[in-house]
Amino acid sequence: MNDTASDFEAHDFFRTDRFIDDPYVYFDHLRDQSPVLKEPHQGIIMVTGYAEALEVYNDPARFSSCMSTTGPFAGCPIPIEGHENEDISELIEAYRDQTPFSDQLPTMDPPTHSAHRALLMSLITPKRLKENEDFMWKLADQQIDTFIARGECEFMDDFAQPFAVLVVSDLLGVPPEDRTEFRKHLIRVEQESGGAVVGGTDGEVTHGPLVWLYDKFTKYIEDRRQNPREDILTGLANATFPGGEVPEPIDVARIAANLFAAGQETTVRLLSYAFKVIGERPDLQKRLRDDRSLIPNFVEECLRIEGPVKGDFRLAKMPTTVGGVDVPAGAFLYIANSAANRDARKFENPGEFQLDRKNARLHVAFGAGRHACPGAPLARAEAVVSLNRMFDRTSDIRISEKVHGPADARRYGYLPTFILRGLTHIALEFDPVEASAQ
Numbered sequence: 001m002n003d004t005a006s007d008f009e010a011h012d013f014f015r016t017d018r019f020i021d022d023p024y025v026y027f028d029h030l031r032d033q034s035p036v037l038k039e040p041h042q043g044i045i046m047v048t049g050y051a052e053a054l055e056v057y058n059d060p061a062r063f064s065s066c067m068s069t070t071g072p073f074a075g076c077p078i079p080i081e082g083h084e085n086e087d088i089s090e091l092i093e094a095y096r097d098q099t100p101f102s103d104q105l106p107t108m109d110p111p112t113h114s115a116h117r118a119l120l121m122s123l124i125t126p127k128r129l130k131e132n133e134d135f136m137w138k139l140a141d142q143q144i145d146t147f148i149a150r151g152e153c154e155f156m157d158d159f160a161q162p163f164a165v166l167v168v169s170d171l172l173g174v175p176p177e178d179r180t181e182f183r184k185h186l187i188r189v190e191q192e193s194g195g196a197v198v199g200g201t202d203g204e205v206t207h208g209p210l211v212w213l214y215d216k217f218t219k220y221i222e223d224r225r226q227n228p229r230e231d232i233l234t235g236l237a238n239a240t241f242p243g244g245e246v247p248e249p250i251d252v253a254r255i256a257a258n259l260f261a262a263g264q265e266t267t268v269r270l271l272s273y274a275f276k277v278i279g280e281r282p283d284l285q286k287r288l289r290d291d292r293s294l295i296p297n298f299v300e301e302c303l304r305i306e307g308p309v310k311g312d313f314r315l316a317k318m319p320t321t322v323g324g325v326d327v328p329a330g331a332f333l334y335i336a337n338s339a340a341n342r343d344a345r346k347f348e349n350p351g352e353f354q355l356d357r358k359n360a361r362l363h364v365a366f367g368a369g370r371h372a373c374p375g376a377p378l379a380r381a382e383a384v385v386s387l388n389r390m391f392d393r394t395s396d397i398r399i400s401e402k403v404h405g406p407a408d409a410r411r412y413g414y415l416p417t418f419i420l421r422g423l424t425h426i427a428l429e430f431d432p433v434e435a436s437a438q
């Protein structure tokens, strides 16, 4: 075993900061041995191959999502030991209510998941998404107005965070007079806790922002059921499950909270990475400025090479195999989206950013299967709108050397979690374009 290999194996991916700056070397090391491999510290089966990730995502009959955001790290109340050779589906159901975030869409399995997911999809119709996208153009401009004259910004605080909160607020019809409160509350909480569903290397998980959102939306729904108006919240209040049953207000509130929790942190990291590339690669910036039709594939390549969700978990419901490797019942699998997206069997020269990559959009940054991200169109639109408007309002975007150091010795910080991949901040400089010249 060479030095690097023994160094990698000495570190517990889920507990160390060793791979925070560059998780890809570790994932490559695993995949080189096998795209499905049990790591020695936690006994978690690491899925780093593209085909193998899809196999797991697409088979909820064999793999439960019951602890998809926490894995075993917030405790596993299901007594799985001793059942490695049995079907533990009933055992999972018996203990499901005690598992972390069991009331949340990402942790549900069919048939409950199917019903709640349909409820969510009825809230984000193509018509609503279109209206929301129209709003994004105005919002992006308003946000840019707050810092453009300075010729520099901390892009996360000045743009991405408020933009992402206000986009989802608009999507769900949060009344304009309440939006400042949402923005203040959600951004503050997000910065303190690292988000609602984030797995830190200390294994901590917090429920804080979700409880606040549950309360807010339960009140909205109750109010609109009693006093219907011509607004989006009244539409949410009247949404029904596919069978026609009327959900409890808290069911709708959970869905709304999910949209904030799952859509905020992730989108902020996508936007910040996209602008890091813009700042680091003047050649790409020029091509995109000259031909805006290249922006959507640029966004896909950002998602592929540096997707904001590093990975999530599944629990094997029965003894099975994945990619020819035995998986006992009760095993946790970590599906490393970031690794699958750099699998050379799927993406040629996977570590290289290729603006013209033909199959960039086949990445699994949004997961796959029944839980595949329902916010994907929103996140994509947020990135496309932000890039376009920043290009319209500036003539040259650069990385701040004051903050990140010179081009040959950059310093970037990354979130210390095993769920999310993303910059902690990104400082940009730019030349504002006169309003009349736009």
Ligand code: HEM
Residues within 6 Å of the ligand: 065, 068, 105, 106, 107, 117, 168, 258, 259, 260, 262, 263, 264, 266, 267, 270, 307, 308, 309, 312, 313, 337, 364, 365, 366, 367, 368, 370, 371, 372, 373, 374, 375, 376, 378, 379
């Ligand atoms: C670049 C931004 C985003 C990325 C990379 C991302 C990634 C993901 C991934 C990987 C999953 C699947 C998790 C699993 O299978 O265990 C997921 C689910 C989810 N995402 Fe996103 N997401 C993004 C933005 C958004 C946005 C903007 C929203 C909504 C406003 C959103 C809402 C959700 C919800 C509600 C789920 C759970 C779906 C389910 O369990 O059926 N996401 N996301």
